Amino acid sequence: xxxxxxxxxxxxxxxxxxxxxxxxxxxxxxxxxxxxxxxxxxxxxxxxxxxxxxxxxxxxxxxxxxxxxxxxxxxxxxxxxxxxxxxxxxxxxxxxxxxxxxxxxxxxxxxxxxxxxxxxxxxxxxxxxxxxxxxxxxxxxxxxxxxxxxxxxxxxxxxxxxxxxxxxxxxxxxxxxxxxxxxxxxxxxxxxxxxxxxxxxxxxxxxxxxxxxxxxxxxxxxxxxxxxxxxxxxxxxxxxxxxxxxxxxxxxxxxxxxxxxxxxxxxxxxxxxxxxxxxxxxxxxxxxxxxxxxxxxxxxxxx
Amino acid sequence: xxxxxxxxxxxxxxxxxxxxxxxxxxxxxxxxxxxxxxxxxxxxxxxxxxxxxxxxxxxxxxxxxxxxxxxxxxxxxxxxxxxxxxxxxxxxxxxxxxxxxxxxxxxxxxxxxxxxxxxxxxxxxxxxxxxxxxxxxxxxxxxxxxxxxxxxxxxxxxxxxxxxxxxxxxxxxxxxxxxxxxxxxxxxxxxxxxxxxxxxxxxxxxxxxxxxxxxxxxxxxxxxxxxxxxxxxxxxxxxxxxxxxxxxxxxxxxxxxxxxxxxxxxxxxxxxxxxxxxxxxxxxxxxxxxxxxxxxxxxxxxxxxxxxxxxxxxxxxxxxxxxxxxxxxxxxxxxxxxxxxxxxxxxxxxxxxxxxxxxxxxxxxxxxxxxx
Numbered sequence: 001x002x003x004x005x006x007x008x009x010x011x012x013x014x015x016x017x018x019x020x021x022x023x024x025x026x027x028x029x030x031x032x033x034x035x036x037x038x039x040x041x042x043x044x045x046x047x048x049x050x051x052x053x054x055x056x057x058x059x060x061x062x063x064x065x066x067x068x069x070x071x072x073x074x075x076x077x078x079x080x081x082x083x084x085x086x087x088x089x090x091x092x093x094x095x096x097x098x099x100x101x102x103x104x105x106x107x108x109x110x111x112x113x114x115x116x117x118x119x120x121x122x123x124x125x126x127x128x129x130x131x132x133x134x135x136x137x138x139x140x141x142x143x144x145x146x147x148x149x150x151x152x153x154x155x156x157x158x159x160x161x162x163x164x165x166x167x168x169x170x171x172x173x174x175x176x177x178x179x180x181x182x183x184x185x186x187x188x189x190x191x192x193x194x195x196x197x198x199x200x201x202x203x204x205x206x207x208x209x210x211x212x213x214x215x216x217x218x219x220x221x222x223x224x225x226x227x228x229x230x231x232x233x234x235x236x237x238x239x240x241x242x243x244x245x246x247x248x249x250x251x252x253x254x255x256x257x258x259x260x261x262x263x264x265x266x267x268x269x270x271x272x273x274x275x276x277x278x279x280x281x282x283x284x285x286x287x288x289x290x291x292x293x294x295x296x297x298x299x300x301x302x303x
Numbered sequence: 304x305x306x307x308x309x310x311x312x313x314x315x316x317x318x319x320x321x322x323x324x325x326x327x328x329x330x331x332x333x334x335x336x337x338x339x340x341x342x343x344x345x346x347x348x349x350x351x352x353x354x355x356x357x358x359x360x361x362x363x364x365x366x367x368x369x370x371x372x373x374x375x376x377x378x379x380x381x382x383x384x385x386x387x388x389x390x391x392x393x394x395x396x397x398x399x400x401x402x403x404x405x406x407x408x409x410x411x412x413x414x415x416x417x418x419x420x421x422x423x424x425x426x427x428x429x430x431x432x433x434x435x436x437x438x439x440x441x442x443x444x445x446x447x448x449x450x451x452x453x454x455x456x457x458x459x460x461x462x463x464x465x466x467x468x469x470x471x472x473x474x475x476x477x478x479x480x481x482x483x484x485x486x487x488x489x490x491x492x493x494x495x496x497x498x499x500x501x502x503x504x505x506x507x508x509x510x511x512x513x514x515x516x517x518x519x520x521x522x523x524x525x526x527x528x529x530x531x532x533x534x535x536x537x538x539x540x541x542x543x544x545x546x547x548x549x550x551x552x553x554x555x556x557x558x559x560x561x562x563x564x565x566x567x568x569x570x571x572x573x574x575x576x577x578x579x580x581x582x583x584x585x586x587x588x589x590x591x592x593x594x595x596x597x598x599x600x601x602x603x604x605x606x607x608x609x610x611x612x613x614x615x616x617x618x619x620x621x622x623x624x625x626x627x628x629x630x631x632x633x634x635x636x637x638x639x640x641x642x643x644x645x646x647x648x649x650x651x652x653x654x655x656x657x658x659x660x661x662x663x664x665x666x667x668x669x670x671x672x673x674x675x
Contacts (some may be wrong), residue, residue, distance in 0.1 A: 053517075088513075088515045102519070105309065105519045107515075
């Protein structure tokens, strides 16, 4: 049995009928760490809100942990854990009060499931008498994760848990997720950060409500069709301009301090270098690279 | 039940941490009841009076003395011409002009009649109305006195007069405070019940905590009960505080049974809380909720019979007041506190407010969704 199964799930908003989620079908296996990767407005949150029974779908169906999201919403509410993108715990209650409130709401206690949250809670335990609203961003995330975990959910939905969190906390957060996965909890996580995609077991790339691809991160990067080069020159802007007008270049875009370029046909590195130098660019570097998830995403978007 | 208990625990914790709410609950009834009844007083005092005396006689002096001795008037001008007095009115230093014609005393004695002229500045309608009426009453009284003196001096017979004596029931001293305090108390309870419940629920929406609550097994009615009960309790506390304050400051002790009063308040609070809940289901932000509540609050207060008597409203307004729960509370408060009405006298009110409670809450629950 799949942990989560979406079948042509659709959500349409407003009078102008803008389609936020467009016939999305995917499955998440039990115990999997599944990533929903896409830019803002791709429909990630809408999918999460439908799966957690906060939003009614306009078409299609979905099953979470064996229950239908519309018919059996009451079961789903007692079995899944949800951490919304926006911090939504009680800011005027302390860390401990928030946690015990959500534990009691699910008819359990902190002690009963302490083993699940121990690793995370230990990091914020010294602030347990502090009001949740007075915590730093990273600590808020940890508390929210604890609260979403305290009833031992079968499936955990994390909507952009790392947005607005510093790089160190982000890294820590993903390590926590890996440990949770080892406990057998199915995790579905969304993020706009492509670099986090490689940390998932499988990912779905999504844009404008449509799924572009569902694969393991390795397979996605491996299936990148062209040979990709990282190019650097002293004048980045001129480099991009020159590349744009280069007849052999298929695509070129800025990627950190490099420009990522692919070509229409196999071409020798020297030819490209010579072309760039002839165009008046200095300090030209060129080397073949493996495609990242972001390259794949950009490539898929172009189609 | 267990869930409701935990929700209540959480709710009270939050309320007691919110210093502004605690302050409002303690300070609002005390301040409003201590200050407002003194200010919201219908009695018109200190009416500024300018006298134009063309006569300068014993009678005219007596008349002026009688008027100023009444305590309602303050003599701010004693002029020789009407124009001078009018200037005082223009400069807002006089509200009334009393003009005494030349030969006032002579004509009164000789011809048995004389005319006085009273001009009233009617910008402030209430003041003008009452000031004019007071002055007329005083002059009439004075007239009777001098007539009695003159006529009985001549004939030796006592003059036959009808004397009217009235006695004021339920508020013997016609003290406006006694009338205002129960009304203000009614408004206070409505504010606490309506505003706090509406804002509290909308706050959960605004902060986003309702999202988190909605994905838990908490049932709709649990959540609503968890929200309504704390404010029901607070409403009762405010009411009790208000009763104590009105007893301490104004010595107003409910004539009727306290149990009857609390019974009515209990049901009334449920209806106001239901109204707050209903408003909260329509609003996404506290600002919206605040504005909507204010709009209704104004209607409730002005059409509730607190300041203006419902009996003197036009028919359509009277019809509107029938849909105003505050009206029934104000009536019951005055009936029970001042008149000592018993439960059988307020049965109709009880039934109406119960209907309000059921109707508003049903609408609110119907409109409250956990899923959009």
